[in-house]
Amino acid sequence: MINPTLPPEKMSIRIINLRTGLSPYLLAGLLTLSPLCAIKATELPVIANSSATISLEQEYQLGRTWARLLRGRAPEYSDPLVVNYLEGLLWQLAANSQLQDHRLDLIVLDNPTLNAFAVPGGVVGINSGLLLGAKDEQELASVIAHELAHLSQRHYAQQLEESRRNTPLILAGILASIVLATADTQAGMAGISSSMAAGQQAGLNFSRRNEQEADRIGMLNLVNSGFDPFAMPRMFSRIQRSSRFLGQKPPEFLLTHPVTESRIADAQNRASQLPPPAYKPQRYDFQLLKKRIEVFYASDQQQLIKSYRESAADDALSSYGLAMALIKSGQYIQAQTTLENLPAKLRQHLYIRLTSAELALASGNVKQAIQQLNGLNDVYPDSYPVSQLYAKALAADNQFKKAASVLTRLSQQQPNNSYIWYELSEIRGQAGDTLGVHEARTEYFLLTGNTTKALRQIEFALREKNLSHSDIARLEERQREAESIRDEIKNAF
Incomplete structure (x- = not known):
């Protein structure tokens, strides 16, 4: 997951x-x-x-x-x-x-x-x-x-x-x-x-x-x-x-x-005193996510599995919670069966399809996960969760450069998402892109207020061999911006 x-x-x-x-x-x-x-x-x-x-x-x-x-x-x-x-x-x-x-x-x-x-x-x-x-x-x-x-x-x-x-x-x-x-x-x-x-x-x-x-x-x-x-x-x-x-x-x-x-x-x-709502409820989005969070914070997964099983027969949402809990506890075959038994309409929901890909990854079926996520990426090319999981599957298949490309696009769409920058730095490292690692780490450290480490990453990047003039200019500009952020933090406190 x-x-x-x-x-x-x-x-x-x-x-x-x-x-x-x-x-x-x-x-x-x-x-x-x-x-x-x-x-x-x-x-x-x-x-x-x-x-x-x-x-x-x-x-x-x-x-x-x-x-x-x-x-x-x-x-x-x-x-x-x-x-x-x-x-x-x-x-x-x-x-x-x-x-x-x-x-x-x-x-x-x-x-x-x-x-x-x-x-x-x-x-x-x-x-x-x-x-x-x-x-x-x-x-x-x-x-x-x-x-x-x-x-x-x-x-x-x-x-x-x-x-x-x-x-x-x-x-x-x-x-x-x-x-x-x-x-x-x-x-x-x-x-x-x-x-x-x-x-x-x-x-x-x-x-x-x-x-x-x-x-x-x-x-x-x-x-x-x-x-x-x-x-x-x-x-x-x-x-x-x-x-x-x-x-x-x-x-x-x-x-x-x-x-x-x-x-x-x-x-x-x-x-x-206010007019009646024009709200059309999204029946599943909120409730499916609530189940994911319930599973994440549960201290006793086996007890949670038991509870979900007791209500799953009459409640598709409990069945989804059961599948998530089974994945987290490593019971992959039972999780697959549970997902397959969900109502057909619910199985087409994006969250369920992503969960199916998560299950494939967790159980080691990387090729299956990539196949599923290829299709989802074609339909939802701008979806953050689809792209993030797609990059994770590509990395699991040692397609590090392609995974880095997916995350680089995500980082441009969501430049304030520190999680994306952290993942990008890791995958660029696996792809052998040392300069890219330093630049991604710089953004991660700036977003998390650690300007000292950010400036150190820029110094490391400037020491890389075969830098182009545009590389040097970009890094020096980011260095000045990082110093400005450092000063802003000092001045604020």
Whole structure:
């Protein structure tokens, strides 16, 4: 199966906790709701004086710096199927938002807890556990719509302006503390506390207003994207029940911002004032991916297999989960039989066909996998998950140059995908392309905030023999850009 985890180097240090003790906008959780009437985009509130503090371009650059640090310190959930699906959903909602700057950067974190957040400059973070916590795509979309509303209303700029007037709050101190918290939670939280202590209450009150606005506009954009506005109160209710009855530690934002009955009622009242959805549910996409994530995080695969078998007779989705669990446990013949017994219509779904190719690869049937993926690549030439798995199959068949060509095209389409650059560096090495290895590693290290290693890779590349003038010019230009990124990180913190 497609491995959703990154290499050990990226798996260092624990996940960043963005919801405990931080500025509520940076936490960007589902917070207080307020009454809502249907509004038009032209009736949205005007942000007063926010541009006087920080421009859109400054927000963008700050967000890219923050994203590099996050990628380098928190493990990403890099299953291409999941990432591709979430990117599609994000852009569907963004198209109906009030975003002025549509340069978005999605980071999917390898964390089974329910969480999502927005960072200035268009960075949206989603825990893989958000798909586990939501019942359907509409509930998942309600959370993302809320986060996009934070970005479209530039709540960061508003909060910075408020803090400039009322408190000595400095964003660099908070962001540095967030990064520190990934390595030492106590030290990080101490830094956050010292940065925010003087203006904590003023900042909290201001952020509550931001949250109310994000909830209100987020629900509007949810409807404009064709989703059911009632998905938001349903999601709130589900979160509330999970903390009461599932015996799990409640989601982090519930510890400081509990979901109350009145909040759920307000959301339902607000949803009743909006038009009915034009949503046409994708019956399988969300649910199939949810099964993949369930299998990935299951601590007892045999118990999961038993559970899936008990419900598989009446539920095709459980059958898919069973097949995934069987693949992960190495029971390939049974997994093949399970996939073949899925309903004919479901077997034609792209995710099932990719899973069949994953099974062929896992069981050593490389030629069969390549044959399957050749056909899929012809039909879906621009599909990220198809291309990624196709490259993996080609590499397994020692077709390293062709695999590198596939991943090079992917890297051009998704230059901010650190997983692609890491895989490309490995396959270029197997293809004997030493210069290409150094260049791919440079991009990987820049995306993960390790500018020292990135600059070292450029130095190695410049020492290669038989470099053309264009090679040298390209490398020297990238060296200057890497030095600029290094300086941006230093200046931000």
